[in-house]
Amino acid sequence: MAVVQYSDEAAVYFNLKTHRSKKAIIYAVRNLRHKGGRPRNTGAALQFVQDHVFTASSGSRRLEGVPQILFLMTGGQSNDDVSGAALNLKQMGVLSFAIGMKNAQQEELQNIAFSSKFLFNLPVFGELLSVQPELAAFVQAAIQTERPTVLESPQRDIVFLLDGSDDTRSDFTAMKSFVHRVVDALNVGEDNDRVSVVQYSRDPQTHFSLNTYTEKQDVLAAVQQLNHKGGRPLNTGAALNYVRNTAFVDSSGSRHQEGVPQILILLSGGRSEDDVASAAAALKQDKVVPFCVGTRNADILEQQMIADNPSYAFSVLRFDDIGSIDEQLVSFVKRVPHQQPRLTTQIGLGKTLSSLSLSLFLSFAT
Structure with missing residues (x-):
């Protein structure tokens, strides 16, 4: 105190x-x-x-x-x-x-x-x-x-959700570089960390699923080959529902039934045109832990609503500055514990x- x-x-x-x-x-x-x-x-x-x-x-x-x-x-x-x-x-x-x-x-x-x-x-x-x-x-x-627990979980299922709207066209290279650095800091493998990338604007699009690649070099190569999607408007709520129903499921390689941490990393350059509250709540109900990275054009309160807790919502002036939060975000991601029964008390905004x-x-x- x-x-x-x-x-x-x-x-x-x-x-x-x-x-x-x-x-x-x-x-x-x-x-x-x-x-x-x-x-x-x-x-x-x-x-x-x-x-x-x-x-x-x-x-x-x-x-x-x-x-x-x-x-x-x-x-x-x-x-x-x-x-x-x-x-x-x-x-x-x-x-x-x-x-x-x-x-x-x-x-x-x-x-x-x-x-x-x-x-x-x-x-x-x-x-x-x-x-x-x-x-x-x-x-x-x-x-x-x-x-x-502060022990690192040996396994994680991580889905990157990238804002591919027209407003992020000039930022997309910086966004890809961020994903590349985060993935490079992970222990990617079939029995270790699995990675998926989804891009969205009006509609979402899966570039690769959690079970598409089992080697880190293959994931990094796929990230480098990503092309900007484009389009309007920015429907973040619909994209959150999409990853819940399509990315974090058994058929796409999710190991949620084994208690493997389910982690979403959202990169957004603006305010959503649709409602995000119900979609964010549904993700958390499914024990998905969202992290958010937004630029100054994003709505910080919207980002904090989506994030598992407010400290998991990061704000940068522009995506060129995103390198300043790499280590902190990776540290938080690695500390997400295995899902297992715990004695907890829910406070305020639903944060444990x-x-x-x-x-x-x-x-x-x-």
Whole structure:
């Protein structure tokens, strides 16, 4: 846990690795002193938390897939813009709760909160007690959930779903290079990792299935020979349904019945023209774990809805920059465990949580 207090500037009282016990954290919280100051710069404070709290040097385990949670408590409207910093946190996969009191602005809280379920606007500070049980239950359930294994699974079924619409024509070489690098980092083989590639725009098209190639060099050669599909509109929802019904099935080489992790890696350059929510939910119901990589023209909230959890949704300015997330994505992919019965607790957005990084964020501008 970490605690930050802000007014015109933000100050870290302790970071995520300062205290190792509940007793020490409670003692530190009880000794907090009011900061004071004007104005209230919530936007700058949100950016401060991203740059100085949710980082590895401060104890964040985001790169290990540990959920990152922010509780913002503010008593009024910000003097600066919050939208940019709030979006940056969402793109990082931080689940932000916005708790407004007294003179807080509803629209501003909506910008900050990860979803409407994570927004509380209270008339007075005393009403904090009314939401404390709900927030405490969320955290308690999260920390009591069994820690997932970090051992690499020896086998994975991985389907790449590539946006082949007209908008990605100039990006397709970079997209192929990304797929090539990810595949090259895998242990491809009939009894190891299997790979499939599907491209879509209006309609999806399978280039090769999970059981088409058994050697890595054959997969890499097939990736190099991919041609851009083209077409409009971008129907991501239909493509998600297609891979669920066509790619992740026994006849195409899927080993889902053996408990082999089923992984989808979606590369998208824009917002879908059709609904993705029901298709994404159906994939997750079938225990497919989606990862999403989108450019700035993609809808980050749509990407996070599709992804198995928000930290599995990556955002880059353009596909030429996609090399910056290669290692992180491969690391996450390799940590997807074999599907087996586990004691789990479902929280919030349907994510199974184990451990978490929690930042308590206080505004006490006078």
